[in-house]
Amino acid sequence: MHSRSPASRTGRPRSAAADAAILAATREALVELGWSKLSLGDVAARAGVAKTTIYRRWPGKNELVVDAVAELFDELELPDRGSLAADIEGVVLQFATILALPEARSGLMAVVAEATRDEALRERIRASVVDRQKRLVLEGRARAQARGELPAEPDPASSARTVDLIFDMVAGAVVHRTLVSAEPADEEWVRRFTRVLLHGLGSQGPQGAST
Amino acid sequence: MHSRSPASRTGRPRSAAADAAILAATREALVELGWSKLSLGDVAARAGVAKTTIYRRWPGKNELVVDAVAELFDELELPDRGSLAADIEGVVLQFATILALPEARSGLMAVVAEATRDEALRERIRASVVDRQKRLVLEGRARAQARGELPAEPDPASSARTVDLIFDMVAGAVVHRTLVSAEPADEEWVRRFTRVLLHGLGSQGPQGAST
Amino acid sequence: MHSRSPASRTGRPRSAAADAAILAATREALVELGWSKLSLGDVAARAGVAKTTIYRRWPGKNELVVDAVAELFDELELPDRGSLAADIEGVVLQFATILALPEARSGLMAVVAEATRDEALRERIRASVVDRQKRLVLEGRARAQARGELPAEPDPASSARTVDLIFDMVAGAVVHRTLVSAEPADEEWVRRFTRVLLHGLGSQGPQGAST
Amino acid sequence: MHSRSPASRTGRPRSAAADAAILAATREALVELGWSKLSLGDVAARAGVAKTTIYRRWPGKNELVVDAVAELFDELELPDRGSLAADIEGVVLQFATILALPEARSGLMAVVAEATRDEALRERIRASVVDRQKRLVLEGRARAQARGELPAEPDPASSARTVDLIFDMVAGAVVHRTLVSAEPADEEWVRRFTRVLLHGLGSQGPQGAST
DNA sequence: CTATAACCGAGACGGTACGTCCCGTCTTCTC
DNA sequence: GAGAAGACGGGACGTACCGTCTCGGTTATAG
Incomplete structure (x- = not known):
């Protein structure tokens, strides 16, 4: 789905729960708002996650929606x-x-x-x-x-x-x-x-x- | 494509040339920028037309592109x-x-x-x-x-x-x-x-x- | 204070009231928040003005505060x-x-x-x-x-x-x-x-x- | 400059070298970036130190710069x-x-x-x-x-x-x-x-x- | 031949979202 | 337990467009 360089083992690991929450929130927002009115800020809020957490994992709205x-x-x-x-x-x-x-x-x-x-x-x-x-x-x-x-x-x-x-x-x-x-x-x-x-x-x- | 109420006969008529210029500019912008980066301001500039002139004729980007x-x-x-x-x-x-x-x-x-x-x-x-x-x-x-x-x-x-x-x-x-x-x-x-x-x-x- | 190129005479003129409202809002925010917590978004909201209206007139927070x-x-x-x-x-x-x-x-x-x-x-x-x-x-x-x-x-x-x-x-x-x-x-x-x-x-x- | 509760004696002691490195890095960053663009993350990187190490010693950017x-x-x-x-x-x-x-x-x-x-x-x-x-x-x-x-x-x-x-x-x-x-x-x-x-x-x- | 009306360009307006940066905190593994 | 690493929730940044508005000015038909 998305991955960092395999050698990164130090530091706090990424939350696995955040991934699922973000994808679910994306689908929820798609239902309510549709593609064109879907904003990553809104998805972040629904997922209880900061916007940066989404950007750390996906390059943008397109890729996020594909995965969702x-x-x-x-x-x-x-x-x-x-x-x-x-x-x-x-x-x-x-x-x-x-x-x-x-x-x-x-x-x-x-x-x-x-x-x-x-x-x-x-x-x-x-x-x-x-x-x-x-x-x-x-x-x-x-x-x-x-x-x-x-x-x-x-x-x-x-x-x-x-x-x-x-x-x-x-x-x-x-x-x-x-x-x-x-x-x-x-x-x-x-x-x-x-x-x-x-x-x-x-x-x-x-x-x-x-x- | 788009029309005003038929009773309006006075006043300056809409420029017919503007329509063609706008649609052509829209296609040109689609080629160069693609849908998502196409902005009506940009189309207006390409067509040598004010933004308001586009909005007077089409409800928005979607309808304009359909026609184009x-x-x-x-x-x-x-x-x-x-x-x-x-x-x-x-x-x-x-x-x-x-x-x-x-x-x-x-x-x-x-x-x-x-x-x-x-x-x-x-x-x-x-x-x-x-x-x-x-x-x-x-x-x-x-x-x-x-x-x-x-x-x-x-x-x-x-x-x-x-x-x-x-x-x-x-x-x-x-x-x-x-x-x-x-x-x-x-x-x-x-x-x-x-x-x-x-x-x-x-x-x-x-x-x-x-x- | 700030000015556009003198030749620009077309288009909607800038609101003079906005200038005064923005400067007053800036001083108000300085009193309440101080310099470091003053944000232009906040000033805009206080002045009843869009953020872009501020940026159209001043290069940034520094210049705005100098004028205020x-x-x-x-x-x-x-x-x-x-x-x-x-x-x-x-x-x-x-x-x-x-x-x-x-x-x-x-x-x-x-x-x-x-x-x-x-x-x-x-x-x-x-x-x-x-x-x-x-x-x-x-x-x-x-x-x-x-x-x-x-x-x-x-x-x-x-x-x-x-x-x-x-x-x-x-x-x-x-x-x-x-x-x-x-x-x-x-x-x-x-x-x-x-x-x-x-x-x-x-x-x-x-x-x-x-x- | 900064001190812990005197009773803490166990565990790894704080690095004394880190203090000097952080203050020197702060001055270096001040020279290059100036106050407003100086960030603690940047100082930490210059000093070869983790951000947490700075926060453990100083309450924030202001106090650090005063000492520097x-x-x-x-x-x-x-x-x-x-x-x-x-x-x-x-x-x-x-x-x-x-x-x-x-x-x-x-x-x-x-x-x-x-x-x-x-x-x-x-x-x-x-x-x-x-x-x-x-x-x-x-x-x-x-x-x-x-x-x-x-x-x-x-x-x-x-x-x-x-x-x-x-x-x-x-x-x-x-x-x-x-x-x-x-x-x-x-x-x-x-x-x-x-x-x-x-x-x-x-x-x-x-x-x-x-x- | 002048009034009136709708058009036109330009560009400022209030507003929304963007993608980035940094904050100060936390969680993990290592020394 | 200190420390490096880096993810986390959060907030502001400055920018780009949106669709609307307000200007001065133009070009038609109607009186």
């Missing part, structure tokens, strides 16, 4: 629901549920926007959020391949590109639906999305078998 | 390239090209983020950007149905939902690829994306026929 | 009391009275201390305080010379040096008595001081004729 | 130069030399300013600086009385008041000349000052006998 939001995504899981379609629907619904939280909605797009001009921040987002959740795609695909629902992909380079593509399609669609179109990614939408993802646009025929 | 960025998307077209796949690839590439512009990258996600807590801004984005480009999906689908590449969808409600879904999938994937994964949406990626969109995840076999 | 204190000395006068001794005693008592005010005590020595490392501040003090009050020495001497109590000094260079010397002796003695020794410069002290100043250390004899 | 500066004045002496005038000129020149040191200039007036609101600090200054140097006035007067240059003062109360007055006049004039008027108290100024002090303002006639 990233924790939300760690609870994503991929329980085996028996079929690739069901697995996808399950995880997409979880993802949509998290994106419906005000603390995620407010902060996520904002840091992505900031990241367009900040390579380090982009890397932090990739490490804390994107790559950490790509495991879901890998696991789901492996499971589907074991079930025979998807063909094996022997070329590792092409395989990696496919994982990236799917992640962009899944995450992108849910994010766009939720934050840009500002419509709920509810069960019906998730079913339609999953059908198109699995079978393509042409598959507009019978829908009954999906849930 | 929306103009970029008006150049999107959907030339008939003979097949649905080719049409999709064409428009997605155009979209990716615009999203690669710094003035779009910086501003777009930021106003979307702001819009999560501002209904009026959300509506402005929908009107200025989203709905205005949905025409591309409608037109592409109609053309594909005429060619027999896609089945007709008689139920208008379901039809609208499909349009929305496709728009979210296309725009979402490109945005996520470009801004979150921070990888270029180049021709190869667009080909892979289009194949999955049209034929589903299972279609990982031979690829030769795509370009 | 300098006003106190403008009320010094030299009424003709009939003899040089009486004139001196009168003005020294006035000076001591001002130096007994908390707003003067707290601020004056502090800015002098700061001025040891700030040529511009030293100049400001000289212009606002020292030179402005040297008139008293000049006037008193002229009057005494007219009365025949002091010899004329034809050499202008030597004359100026004498004025400076007397000013340093008078002001220095009162300041040292009041602020360093922290004893009141009361009537009796003033009488003793005046006798030494006029007649030298040897004149320790009869004192009765002094008032 | 007071040492400078201990070198003042009053060699017998044969006449009262010569004795005064000698000691005033020494005093002026010390006040010309940056470490004295910066610090002395600042702590005097602070002392206007801090009785304990005022007492510390009086004990460490003022009273310690009053010996010079006493010694000089005794010597002059022995020579017959000054009359005896039998009343002890009046005698003490005279000592105080002279001290305020001498120290005040030099301080004012040096720090407020910001002119050097050079030999010529000292001669003029001494003549007025000994013989009064009227003695503006022939000067040849002064050096």
Whole structure:
């Protein structure tokens, strides 16, 4: 998350409790105020902490919010629901549920926007959020391949590109639906999305078998 | 874009040139500074205009940037390239090209983020950007149905939902690829994306026929 | 006191009332808090003014306090009391009275201390305080010379040096008595001081004729 | 200077070297930074000492600087130069030399300013600086009385008041000349000052006998 | 052809948050 | 138990913008 030079062993150690309090206060402030009105002074006050304590640990508002939001995504899981379609629907619904939280909605797009001009921040987002959740795609695909629902992909380079593509399609669609179109990614939408993802646009025929 | 009460006819009229200068200055500042360091005072100075002149025309930074960025998307077209796949690839590439512009990258996600807590801004984005480009999906689908590449969808409600879904999938994937994964949406990626969109995840076999 | 480039005629003019309010608030804060605990934010709040309004007019705390204190000395006068001794005693008592005010005590020595490392501040003090009050020495001497109590000094260079010397002796003695020794410069002290100043250390004899 | 409760005998004793290092570092910092930019953290770093070590020995910045500066004045002496005038000129020149040191200039007036609101600090200054140097006035007067240059003062109360007055006049004039008027108290100024002090303002006639 | 009204530039205004610096205290490990 | 190290809660700093206001001045239509 953040760390000092490894050789520093002297002096009073940093409070571990402060970290948690700051991140929780950040999420609380995101809910109440949203990204643009969130101030580090306010977060510090909520966390019962001095402003300098935050600045000692994070370079600024952007990085703090990335860390605060990233924790939300760690609870994503991929329980085996028996079929690739069901697995996808399950995880997409979880993802949509998290994106419906005000603390995620407010902060996520904002840091992505900031990241367009900040390579380090982009890397932090990739490490804390994107790559950490790509495991879901890998696991789901492996499971589907074991079930025979998807063909094996022997070329590792092409395989990696496919994982990236799917992640962009899944995450992108849910994010766009939720934050840009500002419509709920509810069960019906998730079913339609999953059908198109699995079978393509042409598959507009019978829908009954999906849930 | 912005308008006064229609009954006001006396007095000095607003300078039309100022509008264009302000929007151009906004895009210029977005390129140089990015969203978060863009200040209206700076925009005013670049446009050779007083701050009050901006505030007389736009409620604030958010709305100004929406208008400045929306103009970029008006150049999107959907030339008939003979097949649905080719049409999709064409428009997605155009979209990716615009999203690669710094003035779009910086501003777009930021106003979307702001819009999560501002209904009026959300509506402005929908009107200025989203709905205005949905025409591309409608037109592409109609053309594909005429060619027999896609089945007709008689139920208008379901039809609208499909349009929305496709728009979210296309725009979402490109945005996520470009801004979150921070990888270029180049021709190869667009080909892979289009194949999955049209034929589903299972279609990982031979690829030769795509370009 | 402070001024902008003389050519600036456009824009909203600076509030004259703000100047007076700020200086009064500064003196009030000096009384209550003293120099070291006086903060410009506090002064701004007392004056009902934004911090930036102060910084627009004064470079910093030092210059503000010089101006606030300098006003106190403008009320010094030299009424003709009939003899040089009486004139001196009168003005020294006035000076001591001002130096007994908390707003003067707290601020004056502090800015002098700061001025040891700030040529511009030293100049400001000289212009606002020292030179402005040297008139008293000049006037008193002229009057005494007219009365025949002091010899004329034809050499202008030597004359100026004498004025400076007397000013340093008078002001220095009162300041040292009041602020360093922290004893009141009361009537009796003033009488003793005046006798030494006029007649030298040897004149320790009869004192009765002094008032 | 500072002391612990006499009963504390166990544990590691305080480093005596640290005291000297801290005071020297304080003077060094006064020279480089001046009073207002001097911070105890900086002094600690210069002295190779932890901040806590300073706080264990002095209550704060004010007291530390008083002690650091007071040492400078201990070198003042009053060699017998044969006449009262010569004795005064000698000691005033020494005093002026010390006040010309940056470490004295910066610090002395600042702590005097602070002392206007801090009785304990005022007492510390009086004990460490003022009273310690009053010996010079006493010694000089005794010597002059022995020579017959000054009359005896039998009343002890009046005698003490005279000592105080002279001290305020001498120290005040030099301080004012040096720090407020910001002119050097050079030999010529000292001669003029001494003549007025000994013989009064009227003695503006022939000067040849002064050096 | 003059009044009136809304516009315009400039820039001061009250205000909020910034990120930094230093304060004086505390907590830890080491000597 | 003193000492070095350094994190801690707190407060002020001086700066940057915000969105509003008050100026003097300009450019239109309406009378």
